[in-house]
Amino acid sequence: MLLNPISLIQPTTLEEAVAALAEYGASAAALAGGTELLLLMKMGLSDFSHLVNLKRIPGLGATEMDDANLRIGALTSHARIADNPLVQEHALALARLCGSIANARVRNSGTLGGNLCFAEPRADPPVLLAAMGAQVELVGAGSRRRMLVEEFIVEPLTTALEPAEIMTEISVPLDGARIGCERVASGSHSLATAAVAIGPATRVWVGHGGGMARLDGASELLANMGEATDEAAFARKVAEDIDQVEVASDLEASADYRRHLVVVAAVRAMRQALSNTGGPVNG
């Protein structure tokens, strides 16, 4: 598969990049690692004639920490997040998850920002980041705004990113929450993923292959359980919650099987969060 001819714009500042996206409108897309976008274009499923390369803009690929947050540049590759000592120390579940995405080549090229902006329904990072209460920063022409990842991902393949906006960073709150994240995988992609955060806010988020959902009942139950955790009760509540979510059947797995796997993943994620190991992120 080949690409149709394109113009490649290579700005060296955010302002230039935003201006280029605004100028070319719907015919332009921002290019980070390209692992999803270029494949889409090769397959003829989208026909952008202009690509705005973000990789020459300094400052978008660094990971830093301040008092309240771990701040990951949107153009940081999954591989660099996985082997970053700061991430390993303060958000181990995220380091492990990023280290398990797809394969080593995709991890070297693909970026966390690109993953969030593409919003593939089977993508795992949004599930974990939502559970962690992470935020994203979005920069447009004269605008800079932040929002929770859970609000940023609107539905599969749709985000709150405005046409001439660029994601600059993902920030993970350092609020001492205990995190667990587990996925049940088929090959290199997930059939079901669960992320549990127990802390100032207790959240249970799951990915079911066709999208992601917060399990409110399970979140509340877990928050109220405290240390007296009843796995069976939690599992029942997860099953109840996921029953209310529209889950698709496809060639890989029926909706019933996916719902079952969501319960399996959620219980494992809960155990990890309680033991605070940051999880093996089973593949």
Added chain:
Amino acid sequence: MAEFVEITFSLNGSQVAPTIPAATLLIDFLRETCGLRGTKRSCDMEVCGACTVLVDNRPVSSCTMLAADVDGAEVTTVEGLARDGELHPIQRAFVEHDALQCGFCTPGFLLAAKALLDNVKHPTRSQIVRALDGNICRCTGYKKIIEAIEDVASS
């Protein structure tokens, strides 16, 4: 704004500075423009690893990367492994251990192994398996590939 881009990069140790259509994929630049056909197009969707090349010593899928994105980088293809007609130790180990049959996946495996061994001098078997886990072989069953790399890893 360009439909053509000028890039400069190191290819198997030599500087090249072509002007190419912006839409050129790295795999096609290597195979068609440079005649370096060791890199193979197989799944064409970043899954199989047959198109693996090293960019700044990291494995990437050349089938789904713009050639423009290697501007300023060091690119290594399988053709860059042997020196002055001498096989690279990893290549020699693959031959000695019978680690290839049709050979189509081999360039990808060689480069994935090189990237591992350049980072980890004496990887464990588990580290080797993990490093190769994104490369698919339909012929060998992987055993001899792993043994070949273990051999190099232990020396």
